[in-house]
Amino acid sequence: MYTDAFPPSRRKLEWQAQDTPSLWETVMHLRPSGIRAKRPTYLPALVAITQTSIIGLRERRAVAPRDFRLKGLRDWYDFGDQRPAATYKQMGKGVNVGAVWHVLREHIVRDADVLKRTTAGRRILQAVLTAPMSPDDRLEATGTA
Known part of the structure; x- marks a missing residue:
């Protein structure tokens, strides 16, 4: 099994997506303890750098700075060449x-x-x-x- 290589502390799957039909239709959070699956209408605070969010819905990709439109930023907004961790920290503390x-x-x-x-x-x-x-x-x- 694929998870055999994971430490026991990282094999957990938390399903918090209620009746969502599949994992790929959730927003997944890769956490130190395992994967947490949430409804696709939920996106967590982005400050927790130890969590990586994966947007499953047909996109199958990690949350990216372009998704900060959720916080009210325009598509043309540019964070320059600062480190991604700094960008996520700024946006996690930001308010729309x-x-x-x-x-x-x-x-x-x-x-x-x-x-x-x-x-x-x-x-x-x-x-x-x-x-x-x-x-x-x-x-x-x-x-x-």
């Missing part, structure tokens, strides 16, 4: 600004009645509701996108 903006906006809309009660609340409500729907809209308007 568009997702944060959406959550903030939804909370402001939800709490509009409370915010209307104070001057500061009305200013916040006004600022958020008159702002672009997406940070990308703002970048495009200023010509920096």
Whole structure:
């Protein structure tokens, strides 16, 4: 068997992909203890350099910097010639600004009645509701996108 050459601590398969039909339809994480298979809608934080994620879905490849679009970076963004470990660390700690903006906006809309009660609340409500729907809209308007 292929796994006989692996140390016993690395022979584990954690199936956390529920009813996903095959391993190649999951996102696999090669961990020091073995393989963890997750649903294809899940991608872990990228800071753990000891974990390598493999996107199984028809691509059968490791997560690459181009996948950082999930974090909101444009396709043209370039990390230069820094080490891959530094890039993964940066992106693992990064946050998708568009997702944060959406959550903030939804909370402001939800709490509009409370915010209307104070001057500061009305200013916040006004600022958020008159702002672009997406940070990308703002970048495009200023010509920096």
